[in-house]
Amino acid sequence: MQHVAHPERIVDPAALDAVLSAAIGERGARSPQQALVAELKPVLQAGRREIETRFMASQDGAMAMAGTSWLIDTIVRALHRITAQTLFRVSNPTKGEKLAICAVGGYGRAELAPQSDIDLLFLLPYKATPHTEQVIEFLLYVLWDLGLKVGHATRSVDDSLRQATGDITIRTALLEARLISGDEDLFADLEKRFEREVIEGSGIGFVDAKLAERDQRHQRLGDSRYVLEPNIKEGKGGLRDLHGLLWIAKYLFRVRGLDELVERGILSRDEASRFHRAEIFLWTVRCHLHYLTGRPEERLTFDVQAEIGRRMGYTDHAGSRGVERFMKHYFLIAKDVGDLTRIFIAALEAEQKRKPVSLWRRLIPGTKSIEGFKIDGGRLSLVSDRAFEDDPVNLLRLFHVAETHRLDIHPHAIRLVTQSLKLIDGKLRADPEANRLFMEILTSRIDPENSLRRLNEAGVFGRFIPDFGRVVAQMQYDMYHVYTVDEHTIFALAQLHKIEAGELKDELPLASSIVDTIASRRALYLAVLLHDIAKGRPGDHSELGAKIALKLGPRLGLDAEETETVSWLVLHHLVMSRTAFKRDIDDPKTIQDFVARVQSPERLKLLLILTACDIRAVGPNVWNGWKAALLRELYRRAQELMSGGVVADPRDVRIAKVQEQVRELLPEFDAADFAAFTQRGYPFYWLSHDPVTLARHARLMREADRNQAPLTVANRVDLSRSVTEVTVYTADHPGLFSRIAGALSLAGAMIVDARIVTMVNGMALDTFWVQDAQGDAFDRPDKLARLAVLFENVLGGKLDPRKELKRRPALPSRTRVFTVAPRVLIDNKASAAHTVVEVNGRDRPALLFDLTRALTAQGVQISGAKITTYGEKVVDVFYVKDIFGLKIEHESKIRDIREALVRVLTEGDGEPAAKPAAAKAKVTA
Structure with missing residues (x-):
């Protein structure tokens, strides 16, 4: 147990004994339990206040853990003494009435976090007697009445040993058992027999089980130490991983702590220091978590x-927020924990003469040499511990050879790598051979993800590419990105490799079909590596990253053309997703502007693949069929324009061709029916839908006319694009879009795209593409049935969506911490016929409904919308016209629209996302 300074200021054992004795003697009408609880509560509260005060002043989690353990120890001892010696005193106890109270788990290590459970073992020589049952029951009731969370077990020594033999969790708990109060001989007997009957001869099995347990825990919590909301106790790189190493050390070597591991040569003094620093940091964060939340939050x-x-x-x-710097430190500590795990396993192997297949691979007979390295236990290792000093290029060559020959790297070699990082200097970074090896690792067709992750975990990656080192453990403080920048980048490279290997043909058919046709493979891999390389720096990360690419490309052996391609891709790596998700790709101007920027078919291919890799690496469920479909459609339209296949004919000719195609799809229409249909649509209508959709519209409108239906709703589930198309045909009137959006929100449907058309006869034909909250098609029959009812009630005036949406619960409190500066961009260049209004702000219930109501109140006609959500941030884009069907170009009107939308963003949440003054309008005339 760590030394606690002035423990009597937390709780004075002698004074506490006196207080409890007096309370029992003067309790009056109160029961003994009530009397003790009344005296112990203020003692517990005062002790906790003292510990928290010390902790806030010192920022020392170890002190808080040890202090809390001391406080609970003292209370349990005093309570046991008064219970056994006064309340249930036995003048001459038999051997069977002996009792030892032991701390187990974290409490057994004297590492008790402020809100953690108190795990107790009531140890008996045999089965419980009525006397010991009375004592234990009384103790527990008092502790529970104090508000303590007590986990307990009552077992004899024999029961404890028997259960430990068959249960790894109980065995681990007993490994750290500590006597708090009671019979010392009984506890000593348990310790001796536990070592002799349980531990002896079972070391390999215990290690095997603990490593398997660790792997299962990692898998359950997300097998990455770089998730942005980590579990500091159970997650990868957390406290439990450090505990696991100590458990193994205690079990195999009978040591009590780090100093003994250093004495035995298992860890170096520096490695033990890293272990201790990681432990202290994680303890401190954990204590802050418990104090801040008031619960055992991990x-x-x-x-x-x-x-x-x-x-x-x-x-x-x-250029750096405090929270991002804090989390970067956390992730670097988590990385240290991973390093220590590998180092420790290497030391274990060196100690073990027997290496079972279950934990360590069997030695291959003889010593096999391969490209200057040797095979040890089936894994690549060093011929000499001076291999890196003799030739620093070996720091790269080791990983290159391992990848080429599909070999694991021996933990001892990795340990030497981490101890030799200082050899990676300017001279090595300029070495042509080292750079060749790195590029071959990066672009390998075997498994670059595994090798790059090894390089990153060992610290080589960030030292060899210093700009990458700046984003190692760099978090992005939002709800959209799930991983740190370095982890996201490696995941993106893994996606690229899978595309090349043909593993994503079903999910990414277009990217998979074109990847083998690109001429700039090395440039593409380097662009994926560098696309976020400047995250976390002041300025536009795309622009800064493009400059880094210009410097790094020649160093890594790329020629001038390849380097320029990498720089262009990094600079424009967001342009394709922004165009597909935020602009109307049925608008010819959108395609023309996109092609003007991309310019070549080769760049178009590279950009599509890079975009897919980037989005898929953001996190689970970010990529979906709808996004894939939008990107494919943008790619195909841009490709057609580049090859001269679009806008070659005048508008009237193109409309006539479309109508001919639609006519073929409607054999059941006579000439009069088809003529009536063609007379209803304005020219824009015919060029903004494909022939199959137009044919569906024709049938829908004819059916509505025959039934004289005031409202017609049609749903079509498109599983290939993970979206449901909802078409509404009804009389047009101001605010219709807003009311439909409100009905969809009430139904739980998320709008991702919308197209609004007013027909010549004054009817609105509005199409919405919607998904459920998980990003899948909105296709549950019960929800679709409810949607039809909601449309009827909302559009008929029976239901006010504004009132209903206001009753919706607010966003969870943990999401409200984010601030998104409101921003309104008004662009008159992006479309030939519309003004494009882009609104950025923090997402909340009813936001789309409120925004469209504000636009309607300004006399704005909404022709279409693109709705995209990035975690807590929403980007809504509206294609609008004024009441005369023209672009909105008057400056005062633009200002009014901007101010109305900013008010919605800043006031509609009840808790402003940011000050209105932070909002700006960008007007492009």
């Missing part, structure tokens, strides 16, 4: 990260 969620960072002294700097 997840470092978004809503607490900023405050804990502030409490730990992480302040905002130019």
Whole structure:
């Protein structure tokens, strides 16, 4: 147990004994339980206040853990003494009435976080007697009445040993058992027999089980130490991983702590120091979590990260927020934990003479040499511990050879890598051979993800490419990105490799079909590596990254053309997704502007593949069929324009061709029916839908006319694009879009795209593409049936969507921590016929409904909309006209629209996302 300074200021054992004795003697009408609880509560509260005060002043989690353990130890001892010696005193106890109270788990290590459970083992020589049952029951009831969360077990020594033999969890708990109060001989007997009857001869099995347990835990919590809301106790790189190493050390080597591991040569003094620093940091964060939330919270969620960072002294700097610096430190500590795990396993192997297949691979007979390295236990290792000093290029060559021959790298070799990182200097970075090896690892057709992750975990990646080192453990403080920048980048490269290997043909058919036709393979891989390389720096990361590419390309052996291609891709790596998701790709101007920027078919191919890799690497469920379909359609239309296949004919000729195609799809229409249909649509209508959709519209409108239906709703589920198309045909009137959006929100449908058409006869033909909350098609029959009812009630005036949506619960508190500066961009260049209004702000219930109501109130006609959500941020794009069907170009009107939308963004949430003054309008005339 760590030394606790002035423990009597937390709780004085002698004074506590006196207080409890007096309470029992003077309890009056109160029961003994009530009397003790009344005296212990203020003692517990005062002790906790003292510990928290010390913790806030020192920022020392170890002190808080040890202090809390001391407080609980003292209370349990005093309570046991008064219970056994006064309340249930036995003048001459038999051997069977002996009792030892032991701390187990984290409490057994004297590492008790402020809100953690208290795990107790009531140890008996045999089965419980009535006397010991009375004592244990009384103790537990008092502890529970104090509000303590007590986990307990009552077992004899024999029961404990028997259960430990068959249950790895109980065995681990007993490994750290500590006597708090009671019979010392009984506890000593348990310790001796546990070592002799349970531990002896079972070391390999225990290690095997703990490593398997660790792997299962990692898998359950997301097998990455770089998730942005990490579990600091159970997650990869967290406290439990450190505990696991100590458990294994205690089990195999009978040590009590780090110092003994250093003495035995298992860890170096520096490695033990890293272990201790990681432990202290994680303890401190955990204590802050418990104090801040008032509960045993182990997840470092978004809503607490900023405050804990502030409490730990992480302040905002130019280009870097305090919370991001705090989380970067956390992820670097998590990485250290991974390094220590590998180092420790290497040391275990060196200690073990027997290497079972289940844990360590069997030695291959003889020593096999391969490209200057050797095979040890089936894994690549070093011929000499001086291999890196003799030739620093070996720091890259080791990983290259391992990848080429599909070999694991021996933990001892990795340990030497981490100890040799200082050899990666300017001279090695300029070495042509080292750069060749790196590029071959990056562009390998075997498994670049595994090799790059090894390079990153070992620290080589960030030292060899210093700009990448700046984004190692760099978090992005939002709800859209799930991983740190370095982890996201490696995932993106993994996606590229899978595309090349043909593993994503079903999910990415277009990218998979064109990847083998590109001429700039090396440039594409380097562009994926560098696309986010400048994240976290002041300025536009795309522009800064493009400059980095110009410097790094020649160093890595790329020629001038390849380097320029990489730089262009990094600069424009967001243009394709922004165009597909935020602009109307049925508008010829959108395609023309996109092609003018991309210019060549080769760049178009590279950009499509890079965009797909980038989005798929953001996090689970970010990529879906709808996004894939939009990107494919943008690619095909741009390709057609580049090859001269679009807008070659005048508008009237193109409309006539479309109508001919539609006529072939409507054999059941006579000439009069078809003529009536063609007379209803304005020219824009015919060029903004494909022939199959137009034929569906024709049937829908004819059916509505025959039934004289005031409202017709048609749903079509498109599973290939993960979207449901909802078409509404009804009389047009101001605010119709807003009411439809409100009905869809009430039904739980998320609008991702919308196209609004008013026909010549004054009827509105509005099409919405919607998904459910998980990003899948909105296709449940019960929800679709409810949607039809909601449309009827909302459009008929029976239901006010505004009132209903206001009753919806607010966003979860952990998401409200994010601030998104409101921004309104008004662009008159993006479309030939419309003004494009882009609204950026924090998402909330009813936001789309409120925005469209505001536009309607300004006399704006909405012709279409694109709705995209990036975590807590929403980007809504509206294609609009004024009441005369023209673009909105008057400056005062633009100002009024902007101010109305900013008010919605800043006031509609009840908790402003940012000050209105932060909002700006960009007007492109």
